[in-house]
Amino acid sequence: MNRIIRRILLVVMLSLVITSCGNKDGAGDKAAIPADKKVDYKPAYGDTIVMGSIGDISGLIPHITSDGSSQEIGSYIYNGLVRYDKNLNIEGELAESWDISEDGLKITFYLRKGVLWHDGELFTADDVLFTYKFMVDPDTPTAYAGDFLMVKSVEVKDLYTIEVTYDEPFAPALISLGIWILPKHLMEGKTLKTTSLATQPVGTGPFKFKQWLPKEKIVLVANDNYFEGRPYIDKIINRIIPDTATMFLELQSGGIDFMGLDPVQYTKQTGSAKFNEKFNKYKYLANGYTYMGFNLTNDKFKDKRVRQAIDYSINKEAIIKGVLFGLGRVATGPYKPETWFHNSAVKKYPYNPKKAKLLLAESGWKDTNDDGILDKAGKPFEFTIITNQGNDVRRKVCEIIQAQLKQVGIKVEIRIYEWATFINEFVNKKKFEALVLGWGLSRDPDAYDIWHSSKTKEGELNFVTYKNKEVDEMLEKGRTTFDQEERKKYYYKFQEILAEEVPYVFLYVAEALPVISSRFQEIEPAPSGITHNFIKWYVPKELQVYKE
């Protein structure tokens, strides 16, 4: 389920996007380590990894939580039927294999045999059925039932075979069954208040739950019977340190081994030889992008040329340099570069204020009264950008955009609102002219909820009110087709249209910047991030720190 929810998780709401620590997905790129640092070590069991996290988990049943920390802890305890491998292809986890029927309506899973729950009970198809029922139960307070309400039926064929049937083909169906499976024997007949899982989760994953001291730490220990082999590291301690400056000091003093850096820390404060001897830094593109969206019902933005002109007048490279210290990449569409569905050949809008002015003049915006601000029919070109409070990066982005648009003669005001006000009063009610916000990115290209014209009602996610028949068609076809090559065509086309029409000015994809104590070996950056082989990480005997 980690993988499912990750793809829809918002770019962290109240905290800085880039300081969130749990961002471990994405393509890897290790910062240079001198070759002479490599020593031949032997894998050994033992030691503890202490991770720093800015937020506490909100609960131990990750199916009903929506925060990144809970999902991350869940990912060590639970398994799903399928998961993404390090190259972002779907592979079996609790399912050994599966068949998809010709019409795409039925998926049959053949489960791994002999997998044990942490309490020693046997994992079977009944647990899968139970998890499905749990998710669609009206009494389960989850925001993620949507994918499962599309299921027509789930049938247990035998102990290790289960069949899921849909009313219509649904491409993201397979990965939606990466939902973490819950143990039926501990949950059945109990409510969320009475079940022991709420205080003592039991999964099939590589680590077992040991302790949760709210707002202090979470302790997990290695599962000796994990079906893919026992993890080398004995223990995970997830320490909650809400202040990033404190966390960084803890890292330097050895109090934690693993955290996410922010761009300032990455570029300015971690350069010393001493630091690089003790720690390894990594970077890879995070699963999310930041954009400026137009309210397309606003007359000012109805003309495509105006939107294109604004795109030309915003220097994305300058934004990346200014707020991310260069640790990010220009976004050209709603997908992360390096994924199979990302189309890099779409129309791009490099910084070009001259062209912007030309386009604006074409659409009737000229500075007739010489006050430095364009006008049309007596009205100056000015608008307000809104964003949420508590995100310094977004605020700075707004300020840079404000300065850059001033150059072409557009006056921009900035308003910053507390999150709940921002969403309820402005975004949901579409009371804005333009906004700066981020989307968490999916590993599946289905973007129906954000771009389809049927999703423009109040409170829905197409709050910019983008309506395009061709886009609708591409999105519909894309989510009902299983063949990857064919899907790719639809989504390529979709990206071309968006690039031409500019409903958003796509700004950047930031980089995740994890840092890990150099005593941990076998860390292997891959397109999916660095934690895909976490159970293989080890600390050689001679470097182990925590011995009990």
Place this chain on the structure above:
Amino acid sequence: MMVPLLFGITVISFGVMHLAPGEPIDIATDLNPKATKEMKERLRKYYGLDRPLHVQYFDWVQKVVVLDFGDSFSPDGKPVLTKIKESLPKTIIINVLSMAVIFFLAIPIGIMSATHQYSLIDKLTTVFVFIGFATPTFWLAILLMILFGVKLGILPISGWSSLYTANFTTAQKFIDVSKHLVLPIFISSFGGLAGISRYMRGNMLEVIRQDYILTARAKGLKERVVIYKHALRNALLPVITIIGFSIPALIGGSVIFETIFAIPGMGMLFYTSVMSRDYPVIMGILVIGAILTLIGNLVADISYAFADPRIRHE
């Protein structure tokens, strides 16, 4: 008098809380492509948010009178009282200790400044306590963390205790926690010194000018006796009021402070509850705070009467 007052406080708190935009379910559903309208309705119903406000309020009151503050709306679904119990001891320990430090230092400083008015020592302590008052705690905290935690490595940077304490003896555990508390308590008392010490200085100066002090001196009493027996007693009276008013402050934590030191106390609990619109927890903390404020006032009144015969006789 206290009961209707408490009732009024809860009505206002409840009303204001619901006036704020947003709902507890928002954190799970805002901008979440998977959260459909039906899901939102389902969640609202689950938490009883679909009912009219007054129904929700009376439902809440009915439970509270039997001391049931309900369960938190956050996914852990814990009872409100459990959540408060988890955070309260740490906040109280820190507040009691730092308050003790403040009074222990501020009262002598105040007396000294008063008896040696306009002397060098008066000026120095004045500058010192005002520096403490004016220094941003988060900044000072980080500087001290760098010095003692990273450079010297003699004090832990954050948290309440070390990670591995399982094999510690009780004494070792005590030392471990004490070490973790040195910086937080220093920081929180440093900022509080100014208020009490200046207050004490003012009181003392006023008392020293009274006729009975003149009388005491005229009787030929030693200066020490004059100051500590006759003047101090009277100057301490108003401080009792401050102690009484400080009772509710004992459970109030500071968000900034707790965030920097990663000590999970009441400040963080309240802040996160407000941000996630966790109504039951917000109401629970407000009610307890209100009760303690009322008790604090009462205690201040009573002890004042106890210490000052003039009030008793009226």
